[in-house]
Amino acid sequence: xxxxxxxxKELVNKHGNRRESLLPIxxxxxxxxxxxxEYAMMEIANELDISRSEVYGxxxxxxFLDTKPKGKYVIRVCKTITCSMKxxxxxxxxxxxxxxxxxxxxxxxxxxxxxxxxxxxxCHKAPAMLINDDVFTELTPEMVHQIIxxxxxxxxxxxx
Amino acid sequence: MAxxxxxxMDLIFANDDDYVEIxxxxxxxxxxxxxxxxxxxxxxxxxxxxxxTGLKWKLTAESxxxxxxxxxxxxxxxxxxxxDREILTQVPYKVLTGxxxxxxxxGATEGFIYLRGEYKxxxxxxxxxxxxxxxxxxxxxxDFKVNIxxxxxxxxxxxxxxxxxxxxxxxxxPRNKPPFPTDSGYMGKPTVINNVETLAHTFTIFKYGAEKFxxxxxxxxxxxxxxxxxxxxxxxxxxxxxLGMTVQDFVDDFSDGDCKAVQVGGAxxxxxxxxxxxxxxxxxxxxxxxxSLPTGGSMMLFxxxxxxxxxxxxxxEFFQEESCGQCTPCRVGCQQLVRGIDAVKRGQKPAAYLDKxxxxxxxxxxxxxxxxxxxxxxxxxxxxxxxxxxxxx
Ligand SMILES: Cc1cc2nc3c(=O)[nH]c(=O)nc-3n(C[C@H](O)[C@H](O)[C@H](O)COP(=O)(O)O)c2cc1C
Ligand code: SF4
Numbered sequence: 194x195x196x197x198x199x200x201x202k203e204l205v206n207k208h209g210n211r212r213e214s215l216l217p218i219x220x221x222x223x224x225x226x227x228x229x230x231e232y233a234m235m236e237i238a239n240e241l242d243i244s245r246s247e248v249y250g251x252x253x254x255x256x257f258l259d260t261k262p263k264g265k266y267v268i269r270v271c272k273t274i275t276c277s278m279k280x281x282x283x284x285x286x287x288x289x290x291x292x293x294x295x296x297x298x299x300x301x302x303x304x305x306x307x308x309x310x311x312x313x314x315x316c317h318k319a320p321a322m323l324i325n326d327d328v329f330t331e332l333t334p335e336m337v338h339q340i341i342x343x344x345x346x347x348x349x350x351x352x353x
Numbered sequence: 354m355a356x357x358x359x360x361x362m363d364l365i366f367a368n369d370d371d372y373v374e375i376x377x378x379x380x381x382x383x384x385x386x387x388x389x390x391x392x393x394x395x396x397x398x399x400x401x402x403x404x405x406t407g408l409k410w411k412l413t414a415e416s417x418x419x420x421x422x423x424x425x426x427x428x429x430x431x432x433x434x435x436x437d438r439e440i441l442t443q444v445p446y447k448v449l450t451g452x453x454x455x456x457x458x459x460g461a462t463e464g465f466i467y468l469r470g471e472y473k474x475x476x477x478x479x480x481x482x483x484x485x486x487x488x489x490x491x492x493x494x495x496d497f498k499v500n501i502x503x504x505x506x507x508x509x510x511x512x513x514x515x516x517x518x519x520x521x522x523x524x525x526x527p528r529n530k531p532p533f534p535t536d537s538g539y540m541g542k543p544t545v546i547n548n549v550e551t552l553a554h555t556f557t558i559f560k561y562g563a564e565k566f567x568x569x570x571x572x573x574x575x576x577x578x579x580x581x582x583x584x585x586x587x588x589x590x591x592x593x594x595x596l597g598m599t600v601q602d603f604v605d606d607f608s609d610g611d612c613k614a615v616q617v618g619g620a621x622x623x624x625x626x627x628x629x630x631x632x633x634x635x636x637x638x639x640x641x642x643x644x645s646l647p648t649g650g651s652m653m654l655f656x657x658x659x660x661x662x663x664x665x666x667x668x669x670e671f672f673q674e675e676s677c678g679q680c681t682p683c684r685v686g687c688q689q690l691v692r693g694i695d696a697v698k699r700g701q702k703p704a705a706y707l708d709k710x711x712x713x714x715x716x717x718x719x720x721x722x723x724x725x726x727x728x729x730x731x732x733x734x735x736x737x738x739x740x741x742x743x744x745x746x
Contacts, residue, residue: 215522
């Protein structure tokens with residue numbers, strides 16, 4: 194069995210093979226792989242006994258269910274009104290500067306992806322961003338540099 | 354006139370560790386009595402639409418079905434709203450108490466908390482609370498289990514029928530109504546869906562009685578309400594205030610001294626310009642004098658350095674991205690509005706083009722399938738009508 198097949202099997206065992214299990218299964222793929230490949234969709238369709246287009250339709254509806262490869266750490270910067278008023282653009286610039294990539298790009302080592310997202314619900318502590326599931330608020334460009342440094346180190350530690 | 358102090362309250366976040374007692378006591382009452390108490394409290398849904406909560410429970414109780422569900426709507430996606438997360442962090446047991454009593458009176462055996470993906474970090478905390486809750490339910494002899502269902506980044510899934518589609522593994526596309534969830538909700542079964550804050554307020558009612566709850570607020574707007582305050586204010590944060598205040602009262606307390614407009618109810622709400630602060634009250638439509646605005650509690654302040662064009666453009670881009678795309682007036686309408694105001698700003702279209710766009714939002718209001726498309730008109734009209742010059746120059 195391929196890795197993807199094993200993962201899909203595991204997720205189906207955990208969440209069940211009913212249609213209602215689809216979103217948790219897709220979320221599980223994201224947690225493990227950061228994106229849902231066409232192959233994974235096909236495997237899920239087989240397991241749930243629904244058509245591939247149904248899986249594709251659901252997967253492509255949700256902004257957190259990426260269907261294109263993403264970095265290990267997906268950074269989502271809030272761009273809704275308050276964050277935008279309180280310096281979202283400087284945060285983006287700082288990220289682009291640290292990672293040497295632009296918005297919507299992934300670093301060549303596949304570690305980081307920068308995205309924008311809609312309201313994260315931290316307007317009283319703007320600007321805010323998510324890195325995978327972790328929240329960072331009241332950001333400044335200096336903090337961004339520090340956070341990214343920490344994540345870069347984290348990557349090295351995990352490898353060692 | 355003397356400055357009116359807003360009455361601040363501390364009911365929702367008060368740490369009431371007697372909730373097991375409250376549950377035991379409430380469970381001794383008959384279902385009819387509980388529903389009567391809920392109805393007479395005047396509690397209305399805090400998710401935005403303001404439907405009477407007691408009536409919602411009653412309708413679901415009256416639906417005949419072996420299987421029923423209770424869902425707590427924790428999708429909290431409206432720009433400028435962040436109170437539900439705070440409730441779930443600080444007093445999750447109040448929400449669960451509300452769900453348990455709701456399950457008892459309606460006969461529901463299964464419940465869900467639909468938590469937006471952006472709040473995934475809350476899962477461990479909630480799981481811990483749910484573990485405790487399962488034991489309490491068992492002790493009470495209540496056959497009711499609650500699980501968390503995570504969203505995946507879609508504002509539209511806060512709309513109740515889209516939320517249910519999403520739980521069923523489908524695209525989050527709103528359904529036609531009727532049937533309403535009280536008859537046919539999740540998996541086609543009768544379902545009560547309530548906002549996090551609504552459920553937390555039911556705890557206040559069970560603890561202190563409907564009367565005390567009614568004493569707060571005015572006329573048709575009973576009880577207190579959590580407000581998420583952000584934007585140009587020295588004191589952003591979450592505040593529990595009495596319903597029925599005017600925007601002026603609010604601005605007196607929260608403005609940085611230079612407030613030119615307040616957005617009430619998030620991107621899908623209304624912009625109130627300074628000249629209307631006095632005549633606009635915050636509460637549910639009804640007997641309030643002047644204009645009254647129902648609200649999920651989002652209050653965003655803008656000072657005179659802000660461009661209202663940028664504000665409107667930000668909202669419209671939000672709607673354009675978050676529209677589920679299912680119906681044409683909303684899908685195409687949002688796109689045209691984004692392009693339209695840009696063309697006017699650049700001088701590619703005459704100022705009178707704004708009137709065409711205003712008409713377009715009127716059309717969206719009556720032809721869009723769900724609240725998202727219907728409410729784009731709220732912010733569009735209130736911003737363009739009050740700040741027309743800023744749209745043009
Ligand atoms: C586009 C849209 C988004 C919504 N988002 C939310 C939300 O995030 N949270 C919520 O509680 N209600 C939201 N609602 C309202 C729900 O459809 C529903 O009315 C509410 O959950 C009912 O609970 P309540 O009666 O306790 O307010 C939304 C409605 C629309 C049209
Ligand atoms: S109004 Fe918009 S969000 Fe609602 S159903 Fe139509 S396209 Fe979807």
